Amino acid sequence: MRRRIPIIIxxxxxxxxxxxxxxxxxxxxxxxxxxxxxxxxxxxFAFILGGGNLIRVHLVKIQRKKVDxxxxxxxxxxxxxxxxxxxxxxxxxxxxRGDFLAxxxxxxxxxxxxxxxxxxxxxxxxxxxVASAAYRAFRxxxxxxxxxxxxxxxxxxxxxxxxxxxxxxxPKQLEFxxxxxxxxxxxxxxxxxxxRAIMIGIALGVIATSLRIILGIERPxxxxxx
Amino acid sequence: MLHMERxxxxxxRASLFCGAxxxxxxxxxxxxxxxQEETFEKPLVSEQTPAPPGVPEVHDTPYDAGGxxxxxxxxxxxxxxxxxxxxxxxILRSTSIDGEYQVVSSVTMGVNRYVDTSAxxxxxxxxxxxxxxxxxxxxxxxxAAVHSSQQWYNVERSNLLVxxxxxxxxxIFYITRAKKGKKxxxxxxxxxxxxDEAVGRATAMGKSILYVPGIQDLDDVQTVAGITxxxxxxEMIAKYDTKLDVPVSxxxxxxxxxxxxxxxxxxxxxxxxxxxxIVHYVTDEQFGYVAFLDGTMxxxxxxxxxxxxxxxxxxLILAETGNSIGAIQVAGTAxxxxxxxxxxxxxxxxxxxxxxxxxxxxxxxxxxxGSLKGADAGKVLASLAIGFGVIFETLRVLTGSPAxxxxxxxxxxxxxxxx
Numbered sequence: 001m002r003r004r005i006p007i008i009i010x011x012x013x014x015x016x017x018x019x020x021x022x023x024x025x026x027x028x029x030x031x032x033x034x035x036x037x038x039x040x041x042x043x044x045f046a047f048i049l050g051g052g053n054l055i056r057v058h059l060v061k062i063q064r065k066k067v068d069x070x071x072x073x074x075x076x077x078x079x080x081x082x083x084x085x086x087x088x089x090x091x092x093x094x095x096x097r098g099d100f101l102a103x104x105x106x107x108x109x110x111x112x113x114x115x116x117x118x119x120x121x122x123x124x125x126x127x128x129x130v131a132s133a134a135y136r137a138f139r140x141x142x143x144x145x146x147x148x149x150x151x152x153x154x155x156x157x158x159x160x161x162x163x164x165x166x167x168x169x170x171p172k173q174l175e176f177x178x179x180x181x182x183x184x185x186x187x188x189x190x191x192x193x194x195x196r197a198i199m200i201g202i203a204l205g206v207i208a209t210s211l212r213i214i215l216g217i218e219r220p221x222x223x224x225x226x
Numbered sequence: 227m228l229h230m231e232r233x234x235x236x237x238x239r240a241s242l243f244c245g246a247x248x249x250x251x252x253x254x255x256x257x258x259x260x261x262q263e264e265t266f267e268k269p270l271v272s273e274q275t276p277a278p279p280g281v282p283e284v285h286d287t288p289y290d291a292g293g294x295x296x297x298x299x300x301x302x303x304x305x306x307x308x309x310x311x312x313x314x315x316x317i318l319r320s321t322s323i324d325g326e327y328q329v330v331s332s333v334t335m336g337v338n339r340y341v342d343t344s345a346x347x348x349x350x351x352x353x354x355x356x357x358x359x360x361x362x363x364x365x366x367x368x369x370a371a372v373h374s375s376q377q378w379y380n381v382e383r384s385n386l387l388v389x390x391x392x393x394x395x396x397x398i399f400y401i402t403r404a405k406k407g408k409k410x411x412x413x414x415x416x417x418x419x420x421x422d423e424a425v426g427r428a429t430a431m432g433k434s435i436l437y438v439p440g441i442q443d444l445d446d447v448q449t450v451a452g453i454t455x456x457x458x459x460x461e462m463i464a465k466y467d468t469k470l471d472v473p474v475s476x477x478x479x480x481x482x483x484x485x486x487x488x489x490x491x492x493x494x495x496x497x498x499x500x501x502x503x504i505v506h507y508v509t510d511e512q513f514g515y516v517a518f519l520d521g522t523m524x525x526x527x528x529x530x531x532x533x534x535x536x537x538x539x540x541x542l543i544l545a546e547t548g549n550s551i552g553a554i555q556v557a558g559t560a561x562x563x564x565x566x567x568x569x570x571x572x573x574x575x576x577x578x579x580x581x582x583x584x585x586x587x588x589x590x591x592x593x594x595x596g597s598l599k600g601a602d603a604g605k606v607l608a609s610l611a612i613g614f615g616v617i618f619e620t621l622r623v624l625t626g627s628p629a630x631x632x633x634x635x636x637x638x639x640x641x642x643x644x645x
Contacts, residue, residue: 018390022383025376029291039445043478050477050507057506068525115511122513126539129546129571136549137570195562198578200608202560204393205582206447208601211397213450217593218585220453220486 007216014214054079082110151186158183275362276312277303279338279355282369289383292347292376298339299366302357305335309359316356316363317342323352323368332358345374385640392607397600404596412595417556417574418587424554425462428529434469435459436528438519438544440535440559441512444478447582448560452535453482454585455558459532460490464499472505473522475515480507516540520547533557533572534581537564545571558584611641 013035020028058072084090085106089098092105101108140146157163163179170178176185212218280300287294297317305312314334318327319342330342345351353369404410428435437459439452456472463470472487474480484505491500508518520543523531531548533541534557541557541564548555549571557568558576568575576584579601586594615637622630 022380022387023378024289024291024380025378026291029376036445043443043476046477046481048477050480050510053477053480053507054509057503060503118517119511119513122517122543123539125543129542133542133546133567133570198562198565201577201579201605202562202582204601204604204608205560205579207390207393207604208397208597209447209451209582211394211600212586212594212597215398215401217401217591217597218450218454220450220457220482222485 003219003222006222007219010219011214011216014210018214051079051083082107085110151190154179155183155186272362274311274359275364276305276357276359277308278364279315279357279366281367282353282355284351284353284369284372286372286374287341289377289380292374293343293345295342295345295351295353295372295374296339297342297353297355297369299355301336301338302364304359305357311359312357313360314358316358318354318356318365320352320354320368321350323371325352327352327354327365329356347374347376349373383643386643389641393600393604396603397597400599400603401593401596404592404599407592410592410595410599412583412587412598415576415580415583415587417558417576417580418584420554420556420574421459421462421588424530424532424556425459425466425468427554429466429468431529433529434471434526435463436519436523436526436531436548436553437470437472438531438533438535439472439474439479439483440533440537441475441515441540442536443476444482446536448536449476449479451582451585452558453479453486455532455534455581455588456483457486457490458585458588460487461494464491464494464496467496467499470504471522471526471528473508473515473518474505475508475510475512477507477510480505512538512540516543519544523547523551523553527551528553530554530556533559533568534576534584535559537561537568542567542571548572611637615641 016028016031017035020031023029055076058076060066061069061072062076086100089100089102090106091109092098092100092102092107099105101111134152138145138149138152140149157166158179158181163183167178175181209218279302282297282299284295284297287296299315302308302312304310312335314332315337316329317331317333317340319330320327330344331340333340342353350371350373352371355366356363357366400410425435437456439456440446440449442449444450444453460470470487472483474483484502487505488497488500491497508515522528523544524547528551531544531553533544533555537544537557537559538561541559541561545555545557545568555572556574556576557572558581559565559568560578560581562578565575565577569577583598583601586598615634618630618634618637621627622634
């Protein structure tokens, strides 16, 4: 029964949401929206679970002096510091209605001066990783990699002004070989066709997975029961 | 004395009468002045008054949840033509044909349609359209009576219902067949065949396995697929007695992944090897999570990294870091924009649908495999529809035949979704 009840709830809610796609009448019309709100409410409570887990894992690490345990002190200190200045709105307008992200608040300062630059630093790594991944992917070792290399070269050059200057002199009969035209053709036809094929596969996969969940064949929310 | 009293009474009445007369004249005079002032502000008829719009055509907006009325009208002759002085339209509404009309909304010139979403269901309304030209305006005649109501079925989505019903039929049909013991052929998926190799390698090297179930929450079907695959993988890892590390970025995923891994260790007969530390929460923040994962990879150097779920910009950062430490990497996502990055940097990539097939493939559970066959039947149908669509559209272009155009349009309509 402990497992059957969640499966029944999943079946009823899943079926109702499918029906809601075709029934605009209340209560089906707002079912999706309302259930999303319920999900958000549960997710808010789950934050406590996540935060608690974070503190527990790092406290254990400090207590047992595991590898790199001093970093755990930084992690817990940062977590508690942000929690306190956000909760008590330090430096910001007082009272329950005061915005914790208001101008002059410590939370806002930490967010803008520490958190955002750190995020940007991680994101900027992408530029270097794109270069290294492209170098590896475009090495013309096989027939497929060679095609990929040529296509990438045409698109890269075709998307820059220099691509125009390379082939602008071509006569009208050979205009289709103009690099920006070729780049547009690759993006508009083979690339779109490939993307759409993947999207159709994904849509069918989502339908099959959803049905498996609704019918109780797959139930990761209950653990992988055998 | 009596005469005196009567005289006073008459005088009083006369004064009252005169007072009333003065009051009436004053009110009349004031109203005339005010009316003149109003006329001065917005004269009703003048050379600068535009031609009126046509009688509004109104109807209850179809296939909706009620509270909505669609209004259409013919533009004023002075909108875009004639005197070309119309600057916009006010939409006026009243509950009686001769009653007071209130402005519900305004639209700019050239617009001849408005959807009033502030209507109360089952209340009768009349609409007028007011053409505006600077300080001048003119109203259209009133519309017919109309009221909004909710509908029980969205006819415009019938095609979707039919397609969903056919697909569901195939999936359930193959699930039933599989349950009866019919053997189903499922093609080999290289990325999933490599799972054994990756786990074996980690065991041989005495290193850990890193599993990342994406950065989205449990309401994303890709995360659900990722957690389901984790179940099969964790069972295998438990049997090999290898170390598993599952950092997650969502609290709900933490709860689901923990239950899944716990059950997998139980199923493998190794409950003693399970620890709550295997699945742990890091942060909801995308790049904070990436920083943690990159740091973990560089410090712990796991032998195998699995990225199965929903990924965005972090896909390449993770895959390149994993590549730099020489780990076997298996990735899978249904985010088409991230697939090239995984293909470039990982050893194996589950492309789109393969991610959703993975759990069934790994578990070998007949009912789950049956659903894969059902999805394959859907692919056959989609391929046929695309094939026929291409043929008829080509014939339409080549021959210009109206019959071909009809068939081609029908196929397009059949697969067009209206939301």
